[in-house]
Amino acid sequence: MSPHRPPGEPERPVAVPALPDLPEATVARLPEYLRALHNLAENGHETVSSEWLATAAGVNSAKLRKDLSHLGSYGTRGVGYDVALLIDQIEYVLGLTQRRSVALVGVGNLGHALAGYDGFATRGFRIAALFDADPVRVGEEINGLVVRHVDELSRVAIEESIAIGVIATPAAAAQRVADRLVAGGVTSILNFAPCVLTVPDGVDVRKVDLAVELQILSFHEHRKASLTALPAAGAATLTPLPGDLAATDPQEAIGT
Incomplete structure (x- = not known):
């Protein structure tokens, strides 16, 4: 629910008669x-x-x-x-008129930060359960929630009516976690693990790979540096690309 509406003020009528099929x-x-x-x-x-x-x-x-x-x-x-x-x-x-329960699996550095983030609550989400396989982590309290063992995941997902699962585990454990989420009736997964998950039809997965995002930014940095370092017009040489990928004709290489 929108935090901008004063308590007690009636909800404004929503001018969308049916859920539109959006691109x-x-x-x-x-x-x-x-x-x-x-x-x-x-x-x-x-x-x-x-x-x-x-x-x-x-x-x-x-x-x-x-x-x-x-x-x-x-x-x-x-x-x-x-x-x-x-x-x-x-x-x-976006379906934010009802608060959706979220299970977070993996409370290492990233998961711990996600579990402690207060911004979810003001945007329609409730972190309902935390899980980890590390006995050192199990039993730890984070933001009012006690970390449970991942073996309890499927059962708790059903009991807590978990709508969305967030995976913040190492890649090697991510598929097993996804299987347990699906077994618990979860049909939407946000995956921070650097791997591709295999899930049944009807289960939506969004992948967030921070290393990939950094690599894309690295490309843009490399491209900007290359443009800055281009030789003066008419120069006969260009830095060759690995694997003989550079064009042999300098004019062809710069697209003229």
Whole structure:
């Protein structure tokens, strides 16, 4: 539920009569819009222009307007979008009008940080259970929750009506954890382990690999450095790529 609404104030009617069939790219951008809208609401703003909201979310305004049109929200010319109403619409579409229970498996450095993060509660999620296989970790209390042994995972997932499982274990253990989550009725998994999971049809997996993200950023750093170091126009040599991948013609290599 939106934290911007004062206690006791009735919920605004959600202007989305049925759950729309949204493009995946639009779904991926909605949380960014929601983050920006919550910031606006917390600072007392009642309306926002498409240009401002697009800039805050890192997209162009035409794309934002198209995304929001899928929700049945078109804004008002000269006024913009009603911030509170748009929050309600996006939260409805993302299924955030009810708090979802989350199980976190693996309370090493990353898992411990995730377990202690207070931001989940204000965005519709409740960390309901923590698990680990390390006897040293089992029994530890983190943010009011006692870490259970992973052998209890399937049973607790059923008892606590766990909606989402978060895997923050080493790669070697991730598939076994995923199998136990599925056995406990969990159909959505967020995987931080650097591996690909095999799950049945109907189970959604989102993979977050921090090393991959860093490698992508490394590519961009390498590319920027290479562009900066390009020889003057007409120079006859370029740094060869590994494996003889460089073009033999300098003009071909720089795409002219």
